[in-house]
Amino acid sequence: MTTQADYLEQLTPDNAAVLFIDNQTTLTLGVQSIDLTVLKANIEGLARLARMFGLPVVLTTTGGGADGPSGGLLKGITDAFPEVDIVNRTGILNAMDDPRFAAAVEATARRKIILSGITTDFCLVYPALSLIAAGYHVFVAVDASGSWTSAINDAALQRLIQAGATPTNVQSIFGELQNTATNRDAEAAKSRMSEIMEWLDTYTPAPSLIGENFAARQA
Known part of the structure; x- marks a missing residue:
């Protein structure tokens, strides 16, 4: 099981992976716990963040994927990881019950x-509980996931927190990864600054003035 020391250990580019669970085009349309435009931007931002820090990802869909009624994965995910195979599930609600996904x-x-998953109370909560039971430290990207209503979403998050999951958000994940990466290799982290500033300017509440000032200083 996860110890307190394990639980308090920060995210690093060497200890973290990202699972995108059923972030599908049609499923996403039913989400009402978060604005859809914001949700899609956050999911794409998380995918690009994982690519930027070299985090391994696992992708899965339900209902037959692109050939089924739930649709394929959002383009922002597949564009970031075109080389990653998608585990297409049919009839298995808990992705961790699919041997290929596990x-x-x-x-x-x-x-x-x-x-990151759609929906928080259905396709995300079940594998999250299985992962926690298996001793993984689970982080739920709350702004890159969603449910049919805010009440449903909140109830699912409360259940996961009680089970030991850590709620977080895309911007916080970036900060933690960047901090630990800088502590490990400051020069390598510095070499990513242009990419990092573009990401911050695109996917977080950081005002565009930050990116503009950075560009001006580099000119």
Whole structure:
């Protein structure tokens, strides 16, 4: 099981992986707990963040994927990870009950698992509970997930928190990864500054003035 020391350990580019669970085009249309435009931007932002820091990802869909009624994964995910195979599930609601998905998670060799899923109360909560039971430290990206109503979403998050999951958001995940990456190799972190500033300017509440000032200083 996850110890207190494990639980308090920060996210790093070496200990974290991201699972995108059923972030599908048609499913997303039913989400009302968060603005859809914001939700899609946050999911794409998390995908690009994972790519930027070299985090392994596992992708899955339900209902037959792109050929089924729930649609394919959002384009922002597949654009970021075109080389990653998608585990298409049919009839298995808990992704961790699919041997292919469970094997892909294990293959990441990471114990800090960041989850983004649609919906929080259905396709995300079940594998999250299974991961916690298996000793993983689960982080739920609350602004890159959603449910049919805010009340439903809140109830699912409360259940997950009671089970030991950590609620977080995309901007906070970035800050934690960037901080630990800088502590490990400051020069490598500095070399990513242009990419980081573009990401901050695009996917977080950071005002565009930050990006403009950075560009001006680099000119």
